[in-house]
Amino acid sequence: MTEPLLDGVALHRAFSLVAERLQRKGVVGEIHIFGGAAMVLVFRSRLATRDVDAVFTPDGAVRDAADHAARLLGLPRSWLNNQASGYVSRTPGRGVLIVDHPHLRVVATNPEHLLAMKVRAARAVRDADDIRVLIVHLNMLSLSEIRAVVRRYFPDEPLSARSVELVSDILREVRGVVDGR
Structure with a gap:
């Protein structure tokens, strides 16, 4: 079975659900995105992506909120993952703000x-x-x-x-x- 693709609207909806869940738990999270999701949201050079490669904190709370969003939206649990974290620079610099919610900041890594x-x-x-x-x-x-x-x-x-x-x-x-x- 093919995984659903995430376009810009679906990504924003998923991040909104993550933010709502974090707010209910009283947690403030941050997600730093890379790869295809950044290309969709910042450059609009792709229509969609299969998943969101990211580094996020706090790990457990964001993972729980992402799993909750996956259940509600019918996404695979891996829609938000940290599998690319080993390829990220130790000094990625400032990124582009995608979501600025009191309980969640989503930042796309900078273009360079x-x-x-x-x-x-x-x-x-x-x-x-x-x-x-x-x-x-x-x-x-x-x-x-x-x-x-x-x-x-x-x-x-x-x-x-x-x-x-x-x-x-x-x-x-x-x-x-x-x-x-």
Whole structure:
């Protein structure tokens, strides 16, 4: 069975239910989102995402509230997950505020951090379109600019050959569009 996709409206509804549940419990939570959900909510470059990759706190209360929202909306329990937390920089910087509720703040990671994460992952099918959108958004047209961004967030991890190849291909394509070719 295919998991339901979460568009912007569904994501906001789910976050609203999480906020309501946290409020009933007297807890203030924070969710820092990455990946597809950020692309849907901030850049509107995708119509929907399968899940929300995030880091959240307090873990137990937010997890409970997310499970409650999943039951009410018919979503899988994994709609909000922290599986990508191992790929997040220790210093992700300030993000874009998505939800500002007295009991829940949802912040999308900043575009440069998201670009660094996507470039490191370099999954041609899953990340190429997002990398393209972020490169254009950030007006970056050189590999050295992108290397500098990745180095800022992941200083001890050089780009893989796969990352360099994917980014170089995308840059050639983007520069061709910018140059009017």
